[in-house]
Amino acid sequence: MTGDDRRGHRDVFRYPGYPAFWAAETVSEFGTYVTTMALQVLIVVTLHGTATDVGLMNAARWAPYLVLGLVVGALVDRWRRRPVLVATDVARGLLLCLIPLCWHLDRLTLPVLIGFVTVFGVMSLLNDAATQSFLPRLVPPSALLAANARLDQSGAVAQTSGPVVAGGLVSWLGAPLAVVVDAVSYLFSAAAVACIRVAEPRAGTGGRPLNLRREIGAGLRWVYRHRMLAPLAVTTHGWFLFNSMLLTVFAPFALLRLGLTPFELGVALSFAGGGGLVGSLLSTRLGLRWGAGRTVIACRAGTAVAWAVIALAPGDGEAAALAVVAAGQFLYGLTIGAENANEMGYRQAVTPDELQGRMNTTMRSINRAVIVAGAPLGGLLADGIGDRVTLWIGVAGFVLVSVALAVSPFRSARHDDADPDDMEREDGGPVTP
Template identity: 70%
Template sequence: MGSVTEHGGRESEPRDVFRLPGFLAFWTAESVSGLGNQITTLALQVLVVVTLSGSATDVGLVNAARWLPYLVLGLVIGALVDRRRRKPIMVVTDLGRALLLGLIPLLWALDRLSVPVVVAFVAAFGLLSLLNDAASQSFLPRLVPRSSLLAANARLDQVGAVVQTSGPAVAGGLVTVLGAPLAVLVDAGSYLFSAVTLTRIRLEESTTQVRRASVNLWAEVAEGVRWVYRHRTLAPQALSTHGWFLFNSMLVTVFVPFVLVGLGLTATELGIALAGAGVGALVGSLLSTRIGMRWGAGRAVIAARLVMPLGWVVIALAPADGDRWTTVAVLAAGQLVYGFTMGAENANEMGYRQAVTPDELQGRMNTTMRSVNRAMIVVGAPVGGLLADTLGYRPTMWIALAGFVVVALLLAASPFRHARHDDGTP
């Protein structure tokens, strides 16, 4: 279906992106490595706690190491990626991640694995992931036309939602059957598969698309920051997203202890409740293209962020007494709404910011936003935990919910509400 433009015409719906040369290979690589990442996320935590007899603090250090490169090097990496062809970066970093993960079971077999070694490996893995993310998100606008970016991101979100729903179950089964160290080896294979698949993409990135190295790298970093935070529509979108990550990290931090301790449910019941988010995300991503074309990127994102708090209201009101499965159903319903809004929003947000950003600034735009978003997680997660320990789980949820509403209303009052996906089309 089409959507009415400001000039009274109708936008043509982008053709199925799977028919675009190279996109199927890109989608396949992202899908397989995404499933592998789900396996490693669970396997590493089990590895630290069970295999290495680590503490909760050790698990926290391992998780923090994953995002540390984004905080320290994110802006610089964006500038460096904009100087290089992006497909080779994706292939090399996938091979590097496969090698790193393959060494973990080897060191375990040699009795040379320890928590500090795992932390170091995860930090190195995070650096390679930072490079890969910057290149991947910046490569997509070269692979598909700007008019198809919304549909392309929606396709990626759809498989991401399936992985989010099924990944934990697959990971749990592999960890149970193979053990945590060998389960990590499966993820190593997924990155190797991804690297080989990416080499099949026949897209030559011309020399005109590669920036000549500047004498002053920091000038290029500053140029990317200025592009994001001085842009009429990207700036309010970026600031609102930073706030969203802050309050979302508080809610995500509180959710697990709220369910396990506050409501007294089991880990299995927690998993069932969390699966609701994956189902909702799949439905939202399936509808995201239609919503974005009809409403425009700005209104689609704003609507999703205004509805999202309702899912957490349902969760915050989950009964502590009574039938356990009723409580699980309430939690799953809240997660369903939460996942649906994220699925409907993400493709519209990503597609829009890729469409309005010039090719030579794609890497810096993506890493600027992602680095600050990750910084918000580093701040919000411990704040959420501290508030929960001090005030209780439900009061902390209401505080974060109020933050959700504020950042959504501020975005609705900004020029971003008029953003449309054809804003970046020449």
Template identity: 70%
Template sequence: MNGSKPRDVFRLPGFLAFWTAETVSEFGSYVTTLALQVLVVLTLHGSATQVGLLNASRWLPYLVLGLILGALVDRWRRKPILVATDLGRALLLGVIPGLWLLGWLSLPILMVFVALFGVLTLLNDAASQSFVPRLVSAPDLLAANARLDQGAATAQTSGPVVAGALVTALGAPLAVLVDAASYLISALVVWRIPVEEPVRAKSPVPLNLRREIGEGLAYVYRHPRLAPFAWGTHGWFLFNSMLTTVFTPFVLLELELTAFQLGIALAAAGGAGLLGSLAAARIGRAWGAGGAVIACRALMPLAWAVIALAPGAGSPWTLVALAVGQGLYGLAMGASNANEMGYRQAVTPDALQGRMNTTMRSLNRGMIVVGAPAGGWLADTLGYRPTLWIAIAGFVAVMLFLAASPFRHARHGDTA
């Protein structure tokens, strides 16, 4: 890739509006993520295993429907999907507080709503990631994804703190309404974006899901650099889901911190993630996509080791250790994600964008379906800290696999 200075993607038609919609909905999502986990632990008096089951129910649709819906998204215009799924998610989240007020909310019912939410999120994710290459050209994808990550990191910095305050003041169920409002705003903003989208509805080739799903699978898992990256990322999601599932009950139950303090610790990841995303494009151009991602994956085990070594309940350093660990984790995430997404989008033809994205995301989220309950069960059986160390060892193994694979040679100038 040449060393010319990239364009300011905010000046490209439609991108600033899309960035705004994504950032607003990201803010609400961080509120809901914390609120639902606190709801299970404190309101419904659930265990770490039950937190894992709730997390798994959100991502189960990716495992069951991901490949099918990815093939269909490639045949549809993407903006209408984004608008419809945002409206649907706002409706689903708006029902949860009502069920709680009526005394009808339980873990099984909550899991059903979260699973339906996951179906809409699956469609939205496939359309969103495939929509970006229609707003910006290939040379601008790294910068565009870095801008999106900066918005997400800003939301992550404020979202958990606001969530902790809302949960403390209003209770976890009512805090979910903030996310419902964010999706309504996102739908309105995206609806107003002017964009030309090709339509494949009149394709002379009839719909053949088996063939079209197979094309997506073949492209990802036969690509010389995408394939090892995909396998490494599947492993990363397995162990990351164990860590994120255990983190909330570890903080609330073993370390005896409040929901607000939990939000502060999580916000540290957002603040550092913003710094990482600001440097992501520069790191990617200097080290290449492969080098940047592998370096970030090497930092993540260190980040979680700091968390696993946090002092016990009552220590004034407990929150500091959690914030430092989350900060290092967020820094690595912020610097890595734009390089991952920019590279994937740049080397994939437009006609395969939806299938490439859902192929990778379906199996990634499938790993959460396995890892989240497994992490919860291990925490309930072995304890929180041993489970954290098991997942940290998994992070190290995944990083070493990527470092030894052809993905280490991936560059942002690659076109196939």
């Protein structure tokens, strides 16, 4: 790696456009925590809904990823990404403003809210696909690790402090009006991205008409036939399966089995944000020293250890339970914080610009589909064989995922080897945008 590349890792904010992009992502990340809490309070308190109603709203939020994810990936690869980011941020901001307006007019019902959330989910899907595909146009491949790490660091701060800020705003303003704070954050994000000056080439379609089947297929082949991305993608789907099972079991386990209060649970969860911040601060150094492959594998093994610590927490209201759970959450956040930038930076670097949208939405859509299956599976297992046993099943799953990735070619993946210009298509031709 050259001296210029190392300086890029240390000072990614020197790239024009990246500071505005980082600011947009950071502000909207904080706002998301406000809406996440506000909508749940809105359903339960304002609309007098049930836990099932909250579940329906959450399903509406993620359903577009399952239904439209692969299609959106193909479309985003044909569009310039900055206009997509600006338009979807504006749309999300306006949608959120309609919620307090309907509440004020006494027209807000659960079906209306679910309708808003569904459209919001479609806009978020488009925005996510464009966001992950836009970053490689702002920084060179050698700086993608650092660029993602900076985003993770601000995200970890939001994870730590966002729920506290959200709780205060919801208590002060009420749930309907608190949503406006997130609306403002999206409008700020749109303005910040609109100010970015970057040359965006049109998609290299060669004048071909849109053929969704062919273009979606190209994205699937790129991910699942790639020597490095295929094992990463498959094991990541497994990671999301076991993680969704454990997250479903965690709150009932902590509240009922361990006897933690809701406040203590919130304190324990804040440790995950703190761990995430530390992990993201270390991610660049670890990735450059160990390589992307070994870093991701070690972090996934560490995630298994984190949940093993939680599974070992003493029950029946013992004072040590909070300390043990908090330690497990800190390690959980630490491993995710250190892994994410390495995983994201590597897969962005090895993927040519023309396939960025399809690569990202292919992996994210199937990950979301796995969550839909894993979350209820975790609940069914906990009710049937016990929450602590289910936790150990999840731990074993994380170990399996780590071992599978460790014996794959991905173990040798390094950031300084990740260059899409050196990759070849499956037909032997060079990859060119």
